[in-house]
Amino acid sequence: MKKLTTYMKRYWFLYLFGFAGMAISIWLDMMSPQITKRIIDDVIVGGQLQLLMRLLLGLLGIGLGRAVFQYIKEFSYDYIGVSVGYHMRKDLFCRLQGMSMDFFDRHNTGEIMTRVKEDVDKVWAVTGFIGILAVEAVTHTVMVLIFMFRLNPLLTLIPLVLLPLIGLCAVRMERGLGEGYDAISEETAELNTVAQECLAGVRTVKAFAKEQYEIEKFNGHNRKFYDLNMRQAGILANYQPVITLIGRVMLLAVVGVGGMFVIRERMTLGDLGAFLEYANNVIWPMEIVGWLSNDIASAFASWKKIKKASSQEPKIVQAKDARPLEDIKGEIRFEHVGFSLDGHEILKDINLTLGPGQTLGIMGMTGAGKSTLVNLLQRFYDVTEGRILLDGVDIRSLPLDQLRSSMAVVMQDVFLFSDTVAENVRTGRKETISREVVEWASERAGASQFISHLGSQYDTVIGERGVGLSGGQKQRISIARAIAKKAPVLILDDATSALDMETERAIQKNLRADSTSTKIIIGHRISAVRNADEIIVLDHNTIAERGTHGELMQKKGRYYRTWCVQYEGGEQECL
Numbered sequence: 094m095k096k097l098t099t100y101m102k103r104y105w106f107l108y109l110f111g112f113a114g115m116a117i118s119i120w121l122d123m124m125s126p127q128i129t130k131r132i133i134d135d136v137i138v139g140g141q142l143q144l145l146m147r148l149l150l151g152l153l154g155i156g157l158g159r160a161v162f163q164y165i166k167e168f169s170y171d172y173i174g175v176s177v178g179y180h181m182r183k184d185l186f187c188r189l190q191g192m193s194m195d196f197f198d199r200h201n202t203g204e205i206m207t208r209v210k211e212d213v214d215k216v217w218a219v220t221g222f223i224g225i226l227a228v229e230a231v232t233h234t235v236m237v238l239i240f241m242f243r244l245n246p247l248l249t250l251i252p253l254v255l256l257p258l259i260g261l262c263a264v265r266m267e268r269g270l271g272e273g274y275d276a277i278s279e280e281t282a283e284l285n286t287v288a289q290e291c292l293a294g295v296r297t298v299k300a301f302a303k304e305q306y307e308i309e310k311f312n313g314h315n316r317k318f319y320d321l322n323m324r325q326a327g328i329l330a331n332y333q334p335v336i337t338l339i340g341r342v343m344l345l346a347v348v349g350v351g352g353m354f355v356i357r358e359r360m361t362l363g364d365l366g367a368f369l370e371y372a373n374n375v376i377w378p379m380e381i382v383g384w385l386s387n388d389i390a391s392a393f394a395s396w397k398k399i400k401k402a403s404s405q406e407p408k409i410v411q412a413k414d415a416r417p418l419e420d421i422k423g424e425i426r427f428e429h430v431g432f433s434l435d436g437h438e439i440l441k442d443i444n445l446t447l448g449p450g451q452t453l454g455i456m457g458m459t460g461a462g463k464s465t466l467v468n469l470l471q472r473f474y475d476v477t478e479g480r481i482l483l484d485g486v487d488i489r490s491l492p493l494d495q496l497r498s499s500m501a502v503v504m505q506d507v508f509l510f511s512d513t514v515a516e517n518v519r520t521g522r523k524e525t526i527s528r529e530v531v532e533w534a535s536e537r538a539g540a541s542q543f544i545s546h547l548g549s550q551y552d553t554v555i556g557e558r559g560v561g562l563s564g565g566q567k568q569r570i571s572i573a574r575a576i577a578k579k580a581p582v583l584i585l586d587d588a589t590s591a592l593d594m595e596t597e598r599a600i601q602k603n604l605r606a607d608s609t610s611t612k613i614i615i616g617h618r619i620s621a622v623r624n625a626d627e628i629i630v631l632d633h634n635t636i637a638e639r640g641t642h643g644e645l646m647q648k649k650g651r652y653y654r655t656w657c658v659q660y661e662g663g664e665q666e667c668l
């Protein structure tokens with residue numbers, strides 16, 4: 094992320110343009126009481142009625158001028174604020190997209206969404222309209238005091254005495270508000286996370302009849318959010334009325350003391366009328382001090398959160414001397430690969446070689462490290478020992494974009510975008526995958542039949558995370574998405590777990606017919622991996638067994654016992 098001033102500098106001309114509009118508007122404000130003074134002294138007291146029309150037209154001109162120049166100011170700074178927010182949000186999102194997977198392991202979705210939306214909104218408001226309003230309030234106050242001093246220096250002492258009291262109240266209020274906004278920002282992220290998780294997992298919530306639990310959980314965070322905001326409201330309620338009261342006392346004091354000056358002929362009645370108008374004009378900056386302090390304190394708290402999130406460096410970075418391969422064939426080699434995360438050893442001494450077009454099957458107990466192997470292959474994480482080679486080149490020496498685009502992956506947790514079926518299948522290469530390829534891939538994934546029964550077939554919009562489709566239907570669209578990409582390496586991470594045996598067999602037959610892709614198939618069912626060129630069984634973080642289906646059956650080890658459980662009704666019957 095750039096510095097905040099960097100975003101603002103690109104609009105320096107608009108800042109000047111808007112500032113000019115503001116300055117002219119303030120100057121017109123200063124002229125209005127001068128006309129009021131002449132109306133009282135020259136027309137009402139002096140009886141010069143011939144001046145009245147000219148003076149009234151002057152007031153009308155000032156009103157029209159203020160409207161024009163206030164519009165210039167507000168449009169300029171609103172445009173600046175929205176533009177700064179646009180670029181800031183874009184840069185933050187791009188920065189987040191470049192973060193490694195460990196970043197998303199540490200930060201929940203609600204927290205990240207709060208940074209991208211609410212926090213950026215608060216910052217751009219201060220760089221635009223809120224910021225110029227604060228400048229206008231200060232400038233307006235200074236100009237009013239100057240014109241008051243020109244009318245009557247002694248009477249000006251009244252606002253000069255009371256303004257520091259207002260400033261003291263504003264500073265104390267801002268200090269209290271600033272302390273609370275850090276907590277509010279954190280609780281906003283927590284509240285967003287709870288709501289997002291509950292809504293995304295609504296089927297699970299309802300399946301376990303946990304609606305009341307989720308309501309209570311949400312209400313707990315909502316109550317804390319309410320209490321924090323009520324504390325902020327309490328601070329405003331304590332100080333804002335005091336600020337307003339001081340302003341009203343100032344007007345009363347000006348009327349009282351100024352009236353005495355008029356009686357003693359130390360100032361004219363017109364001077365007092367103009368002075369009262371200036372005094373009334375200086376009240377509005379005082380009254381919005383709390384609101385401005387509120388927004389500015391909130392924006393600074395948000396900017397600190399944004400900087401903290403964006404300042405973190407991704408652990409997975411592309412090598413400076415990374416050179417792309419001209420043609421990826423799909424040969425994969427793991428050489429003494431080990432991986433540890435947060436002090437826990439997940440994989441150790443993994444050695445395997447997979448030639449172009451070959452198929453590797455991976456089995457093992459839950460948590461044995463099966464998915465970690467493919468995460469390392471895609472460089473979501475880097476190995477802590479050994480190395481992984483693609484076509485004989487260490488994957489850490491390849492451009493990240495080429496490495497990951499050379500692989501098509503079907504994840505355990507299927508994610509489908511809120512888009513049409515066709516666009517979901519095109520995800521791998523939207524710019525090159527034609528409608529014919531979409532339909533061809535869907536047929537090979539066993540998805541074309543149920544897609545043909547959807548309302549708009551391939552143009553049917555499916556919901557977030559594939560809501561509206563069964564688990565098996567989502568898996569088949571996900572498999573079609575991987576097939577359509579036609580990548581050199583195809584990875585299926587427990588991709589057929591929700592499919593019936595007949596559909597799974599048909600898909601595997603189609604995949605075996607493809608000799609152009611190197612395939613890695615992770616599965617818990619023997620049927621998913623039995624036709625692989627080599628099968629490895631992970632246990633205790635390393636390869637416990639390896640071989641073809643026939644070879645592993647003859648060993649009568651872990652793989653054989655798994656086969657017995659799945660096909661013979663129990664392990665004891667095979668012993």
